[in-house]
Amino acid sequence: MKIDLERLEKSMDELGRVGATERGGLTRLALTDEDRRGRDLLVHWMREAGLRVTVDQMGNIFGERAGTAALPPVMMGSHADSVPTGGKYDGQLGVLCGLEAIRSLNDHKVRTRHPVTLVVFTNEEGARFQPAMIASGVMAGKIALEDAYNARDKDGLRLVDELERIGYLGSEPCVPRPLRAYLELHIEQGPFLEEEGLSVGVVEGIVAIAWSRLTIHGVQDHAGPTPMRIRHDALVAAAEVVTGVRRIARDIGGDLVTTVGNLTVHPNIVNAIPGKVTLSIDIRDPKSETLDRARPMLDALVREACEREGVRYELEHYWRMPYTPFAPEVVAAVERAAEASGGAWRRIRSGAGHDAQYMAAIAPAGMIFVPSHDGRSHCEEEFTAIADIEAGANTLFLAMLDLAGKA
Ligand SMILES: [Zn+2]
Numbered sequence: 001m002k003i004d005l006e007r008l009e010k011s012m013d014e015l016g017r018v019g020a021t022e023r024g025g026l027t028r029l030a031l032t033d034e035d036r037r038g039r040d041l042l043v044h045w046m047r048e049a050g051l052r053v054t055v056d057q058m059g060n061i062f063g064e065r066a067g068t069a070a071l072p073p074v075m076m077g078s079h080a081d082s083v084p085t086g087g088k089y090d091g092q093l094g095v096l097c098g099l100e101a102i103r104s105l106n107d108h109k110v111r112t113r114h115p116v117t118l119v120v121f122t123n124e125e126g127a128r129f130q131p132a133m134i135a136s137g138v139m140a141g142k143i144a145l146e147d148a149y150n151a152r153d154k155d156g157l158r159l160v161d162e163l164e165r166i167g168y169l170g171s172e173p174c175v176p177r178p179l180r181a182y183l184e185l186h187i188e189q190g191p192f193l194e195e196e197g198l199s200v201g202v203v204e205g206i207v208a209i210a211w212s213r214l215t216i217h218g219v220q221d222h223a224g225p226t227p228m229r230i231r232h233d234a235l236v237a238a239a240e241v242v243t244g245v246r247r248i249a250r251d252i253g254g255d256l257v258t259t260v261g262n263l264t265v266h267p268n269i270v271n272a273i274p275g276k277v278t279l280s281i282d283i284r285d286p287k288s289e290t291l292d293r294a295r296p297m298l299d300a301l302v303r304e305a306c307e308r309e310g311v312r313y314e315l316e317h318y319w320r321m322p323y324t325p326f327a328p329e330v331v332a333a334v335e336r337a338a339e340a341s342g343g344a345w346r347r348i349r350s351g352a353g354h355d356a357q358y359m360a361a362i363a364p365a366g367m368i369f370v371p372s373h374d375g376r377s378h379c380e381e382e383f384t385a386i387a388d389i390e391a392g393a394n395t396l397f398l399a400m401l402d403l404a405g406k407a
Contacts, residue, residue: 001108001401003393008100009386015041015080015096016088025380026088030081030123031059031159036166038080042095042120049103051118055170057145058135059122059163062172065102066115068407072178073115074400075363076101078186079124079355086125087382093370093389094185095120101397112404114180121355122163129159136355138174140362145174179363181330181403184356185396186367187384191375192348199343199391201369202334205325206350206357207255208288210295210317212281214241214302217312220267220275232310235265235274240305245281248297256285256294257351286349288322324357330366330403337398338368343391368395 018038019028028034043061046053051063064073078094098118105116126132129151137143149160163169188194193201218234242260249258259282266276283294295317306313331347338345348369359365370392373383 001104001110001397003100003104003390003397004107005386005390005393007103008096008389008393011045011096011099012088012093015092019082021085021380023380024088025085025382026082027084027086028080028082029084029128030125031128031162031166031168033166035081036168038092039120039166039168042080042099045099046118049099049106051102054172055168056139056172057170057174058138058148059168059170060135060139060174061120061168063102063118064115065105065117067112067404069113071114072180073117074180074183074404075117075119075359076183076396076400077119077121078184079121081123081125081127083125083127083378085380086378087380089187089372089382089384090189090377091124091186093187093384097185097389097393097396100393101400104397110401111407112401113407114404116400116404122168123159124355128153133353133355133358134159135174136358139176140358141176142358142361176362181327182356182359182363182365183330183334183396183399183403184354184359184365184367185392186354186369187372187377187382188348188369189352189372189375189377191372193369193371194373194375196346197344198346199370199388200338200341200345200395201348202331202338202345203326203350203367203369204331204347205286205323206353207284207286208291208323209321209353210283210291211319212283212298212315212317214238214279214281215314216277216306218273218275218277218309221273223271223273226273231273233273234277234311237305237309237311237313238263238277238279240308241279241302244301244305245298248294248301251297252290252293254285254290256283256290258283258294284351286323291320321353321357324360326356326360326366327364330364330399333402334366334368334395334399337395337402340398341391341394343388343395345395366399368392368399
């Protein structure tokens with residue numbers, strides 16, 4: 001049994017037009033009018049496929065296909081929001097492959113023992129409301145509903161008000177629910193599958209992540225009359241930290257990746273010595289122990305850089321997520337499905353967070369990756385070849401069938 005590739009492609013084209021950018025990308029930020037139009041189209045397709053559609057308190061959309069027994073469902077899905085000038089694959093491909101898997105069950109008139117549910121998660125990207133993966137986080141009981149409701153975008157609009165405005169403030173409780181399994185297909189967002197000529201990644205787990213925030217207090221002064229010997233420049237210390245953070249990854253080696261992605265300079269003008277700098281540090285590795293090794297190196301790096309420049313600092317290690325392993329039985333089912341789908345595959349780990357990370361806290365979860373051309377994502381150039389999408393969608397379909405059980 002196979003999915004219908006032509007129908008899947010057609011749906012990708014149609015949903016991809018909602019919020020399409022001129023250069024072939026997508027801007028469909030969470031809870032905007034574009035998001036509402038995308039959601040409306042998905043709900044229309046779910047009803048057309050005979051699914052019972054419900055919406056929960058976080059605007060997560062569920063479409064359930066009944067099973068033959070009173071059992072917890074196999075849930076498939078992803079998110080339908082994008083980053084600004086993002087691509088047409090991140091998130092929505094997982095939703096559409098899940099929908100296609102259910103349509104294929106209908107085509108083949110297959111009944112399953114467990115119900116099969118398609119889910120569309122709200123605001124996965126965190127591009128409009130922080131934190132990312134906010135709605136699966138609430139569902140997993142890791143984020144309080146009140147906190148999520150009060151998240152504000154850059155214009156001060158509250159998430160709950162925007163949910164209501166677009167008509168997706170549902171009544172179903174957003175709480176952990178019994179699940180047979182959760183499956184999410186997603187683009188890899190890295191280069192490995194393409195480099196190795198593979199179509200499918202069987203995801204074993206999601207890397208451990210640690211976030212730190214550094215604030216450096218220098219002495220703001222005039223760029224002209226202040227001689228070099230009496231300066232305490234916050235940005236000079238920050239520059240040492242930026243290059244030093246990269247050196248930590250080089251020194252430890254292996255799979256460790258380190259990034260300074262955000263830097264705020266005060267007063268950020270041409271003729272003043274920077275008095276204050278804040279910057280972010282993102283450290284990731286498959287092994288939580290590696291993060292334990294990196295942290296004292298970061299502490300020492302910051303201490304020495306700030307001492308040299310004679311500046312004060314505060315370093316906060318404020319968020320950490322341990323390695324999230326996926327359920328062995330789900331990984332095994334995905335592996336069997338990948339083999340049966342005929343595409344070349346290997347096991348892989350995710351370097352990015354996904355809704356599946358939170359779902360793994362409440363259900364046996366697993367993911368399927370398809371290649372990202374040049375390893376790129378969150379950009380208009382995002383692309384996955386159709387042959388790889390076919391192999392990935394069939395892997396999702398067969399893994400779902402395996403876990404839901406043919407009646
Ligand atoms: Zn995504």
